[in-house]
Amino acid sequence: MNLLLLEQTDFIAADRVVLADRRFTHMQEIHRVAVGDTLRVGQINGLMGQARVVRLEGHEAELQVSLDQQPPVKLPLTLILAVPRPKMLRRLFQTIATLGVPRLILLNSYKVEKSFWQTPFLTPEAIRENLILGLEQARDTVLPEIIIEKRFKPFVEDRLPAIAADTLGLVGHPGDYPACPRAVQQPVTLAIGPEGGWIPYEVDLLAKAGLQPVQLGARILRVETAVTALLSRIF
Amino acid sequence: MNLLLLEQTDFIAADRVVLADRRFTHMQEIHRVAVGDTLRVGQINGLMGQARVVRLEGHEAELQVSLDQQPPVKLPLTLILAVPRPKMLRRLFQTIATLGVPRLILLNSYKVEKSFWQTPFLTPEAIRENLILGLEQARDTVLPEIIIEKRFKPFVEDRLPAIAADTLGLVGHPGDYPACPRAVQQPVTLAIGPEGGWIPYEVDLLAKAGLQPVQLGARILRVETAVTALLSRIF
Numbered sequence: 001m002n003l004l005l006l007e008q009t010d011f012i013a014a015d016r017v018v019l020a021d022r023r024f025t026h027m028q029e030i031h032r033v034a035v036g037d038t039l040r041v042g043q044i045n046g047l048m049g050q051a052r053v054v055r056l057e058g059h060e061a062e063l064q065v066s067l068d069q070q071p072p073v074k075l076p077l078t079l080i081l082a083v084p085r086p087k088m089l090r091r092l093f094q095t096i097a098t099l100g101v102p103r104l105i106l107l108n109s110y111k112v113e114k115s116f117w118q119t120p121f122l123t124p125e126a127i128r129e130n131l132i133l134g135l136e137q138a139r140d141t142v143l144p145e146i147i148i149e150k151r152f153k154p155f156v157e158d159r160l161p162a163i164a165a166d167t168l169g170l171v172g173h174p175g176d177y178p179a180c181p182r183a184v185q186q187p188v189t190l191a192i193g194p195e196g197g198w199i200p201y202e203v204d205l206l207a208k209a210g211l212q213p214v215q216l217g218a219r220i221l222r223v224e225t226a227v228t229a230l231l232s233r234i235f
Numbered sequence: 236m237n238l239l240l241l242e243q244t245d246f247i248a249a250d251r252v253v254l255a256d257r258r259f260t261h262m263q264e265i266h267r268v269a270v271g272d273t274l275r276v277g278q279i280n281g282l283m284g285q286a287r288v289v290r291l292e293g294h295e296a297e298l299q300v301s302l303d304q305q306p307p308v309k310l311p312l313t314l315i316l317a318v319p320r321p322k323m324l325r326r327l328f329q330t331i332a333t334l335g336v337p338r339l340i341l342l343n344s345y346k347v348e349k350s351f352w353q354t355p356f357l358t359p360e361a362i363r364e365n366l367i368l369g370l371e372q373a374r375d376t377v378l379p380e381i382i383i384e385k386r387f388k389p390f391v392e393d394r395l396p397a398i399a400a401d402t403l404g405l406v407g408h409p410g411d412y413p414a415c416p417r418a419v420q421q422p423v424t425l426a427i428g429p430e431g432g433w434i435p436y437e438v439d440l441l442a443k444a445g446l447q448p449v450q451l452g453a454r455i456l457r458v459e460t461a462v463t464a465l466l467s468r469i470f
Binding site for chain 1 (some may be wrong): 237307329333334335370373374375386417420450453455456457460463464465466467468
């Protein structure tokens, strides 16, 4: 946790918060704070700054908060991912929040196992919890928008063309395609397939919607590694 | 597992192997193979190719193997990492094998907790197991070399200058440094610090050994994410 994120409900006055949950435990066990110490804090979807510990008791801490810094800018990106297996999904929410992805669309695909949609990691509470862990890692406050699209064809045919318009549209896909571009200076719409890849029908439909296939070399990467590698190369 | 990796000891003849361990289970449960099916295989530190299932019994499978393809090339890189926490270390061995790192040096640093060196994930068996998982993911056969350096100063002063000679030497380090270069066309020596970063004394010593600090932006990345992001940008 490189930034302590504050919720609206933590505030007992305009510049005071009281914390009694995992953040309090973290302050005690990892930061080993004492009264008078300062910590980096941020308000969820708001500014970042400093907090000074003004009261510390057995079960809670009171902090005086001063918020005056903008959070870091996000990437100019809409990321579209075929839903990965649950274990991967949890870390992926953290990773995309850390990397500064502002909008993630989770999409169905032929090779996505139906059971993947049943995971508790797709509940709004679990999504938010993992996004916050990723923001705390990166020192950012702004929650990415997560959109769930359970039907491939209606999304790609009806809604994707408007999303991809005026952006560089890319599909990460192994094969005989151009190499993924570097240091792109415009907004990007990027789609990354499931384990085993998109099927040709899906690649065709994505291309019709404005997303052109690009490849990253012969090595097959796990989804989380592919996301980081593609974003690091593109931006 | 995108490639079934074969050990020398699996061979019962020049072109025949018998498998009875987790690879046999994987073939049955994930690939659901039948006699006559073919699979992608590779020999550890050797060639890749195809194998045909010639016998399938309750507890083992016999495959006829034909190896004729070179594994993918490795990155021209020596990667130096401050030892991360054990949970991270396990995945990191997989990730560096997947990404094609040929040589990893695990180094001590002021902010590495002493207990990190005690993890069972640093035993040769555990290292090999996780490297193999990473190679299977990427479809590569060649095990990276892993070197353990428990003393920072003697390594950086006495051995690092020779390693870094004739390479582009870089230290990933947050701060007011040049941005990490892109698409480098020469061999690289790259050092990545622990959670909390290198201390200034360490950065100075690394610079004297030929490694210059570069940064990746304001966001603080987990070690595994930083490794992937830096390598994807540099190569």
